[in-house]
Amino acid sequence: MDGLFDDSFDEPGPSRDPFTDLALPVREVRGHPKAPADPATWPATVPAVRQVLREGLALGQITVLTGENGSGKSTLVEALAGACGLNPEGGGTGAMHATRSTESPLAEHLQVTRGAGAPRSGFFLRAETMHSLFTYYEEIGVGGMMHERSHGESFLALVEERSRIRGLWLLDEPESALSVAGCLALLDRLQELAAGGSQIVLSTHSPVLAALPGADLYELGEWGLRPSGYDDLELVRTWRAFLDEPACFLRHPD
Template sequence: MVDPVLPLRAVRMHALSPADMGEWPATLPPMEQLLTQGLEFGRITVLTGDNGAGKSTVVEAIAGAYGLNVEGGGTGAMHSTRATESPLVDHLQLVRGAGASKKGFFLRAETMHSLFTYYEEIGVGGVMHERSHGESFLEIVSERSRIGGLWLLDEPESALSLSGCLALLGLLRDLVAGGAQIILSTHSPVLAALPGADLYELGPWGIRAATYDDLDLVRTWRSFLESPQRFLRHLG
């Protein structure tokens, strides 16, 4: 049963702005399923899947529909580089919890440089470009943890080492303990192990719930680590 006070209880296609199901991104099986069947969210949701499956598209569209800057940051972040977001945001209706926090924060690895630059320009968070990418990423999560509400993270492992991923898990655990809701897309088996998460795989089948051990990314990483040469011999 979905917690009625979550910032985001579910998403579905907006009745007043239906998507053209013959146009991208609705032609992707996960997007078609999301639009026609909707998707409910618990306190922690982790989305996995191969490149191009639609994980980032979903997270980005939710961020935009929620009122967050699609290039990262909170509702008041004004930075913008080049608009590349999908039209999915225009066709989503969010089901919010009654009385739940409307605050939130969006972190996406591919636009962190512009977000750091924006914060430096407005005098927030110190000089982030003088730190490593991973250090800055963890610092911004720690500094903004007071925001609470809905936290969206798109493939944050791009900025992080293994120890950095473990540190992020600790920060996310603390956010949840403080009442925040987490939606995370990832290729990392470490981040997919976030305790208490509902796990979903996106792919040609659409969107399906999965257990950790049955995730394709977990099984593939285990196979690679057990025998790297089985994979490397196909490189030619």
């Protein structure tokens, strides 16, 4: 991935704290001027992906992406992992495992602007490949016998074991492994990681994880990618409506 990093120091946008941003592993991601994506080919045809390629996306210390399936959340997180040199199937910097490649070629078309002196280490957790990641870590002796625990227990244990990594943390729909209590436990750990200086980018369908304190929230859809307040997120409004009156959402046989 040589050439994908841009260490220039243009002034950050007015909504950002320049002193904080300069120390972040990733200050911005945008389309690479020397490796443009074909705008007529997936995933550049996805509105949120197209917007990032054209306009770029400035990242704060914590970024949460929400939206329906197919809106581009996982595609962007996976591509960011690849552009930052992380294994597209998950793991820390230097993880080498591979099963079947399913990620898009988007990473090849992204340029990442890094902060001055920011750590280049990182960790990527991807729901779709978590089982193979557990197997890989068992084989190299990390985290114990992970397959002997429940999926959620193994996931939280791995986060705990890897939490010594300070740098970029990317998580793609981690709630797939977790109960509500597990999501709350993950929130606590993510807050500790952020307090320790790590940067977090998270895609989720969970209103619990979307409540991560201090996060910049973005909602993805046919409009592209837009900032949002927590109460305005579609996933939050839908969950609240369902919990208030679940019968309204359920079809009953005649």
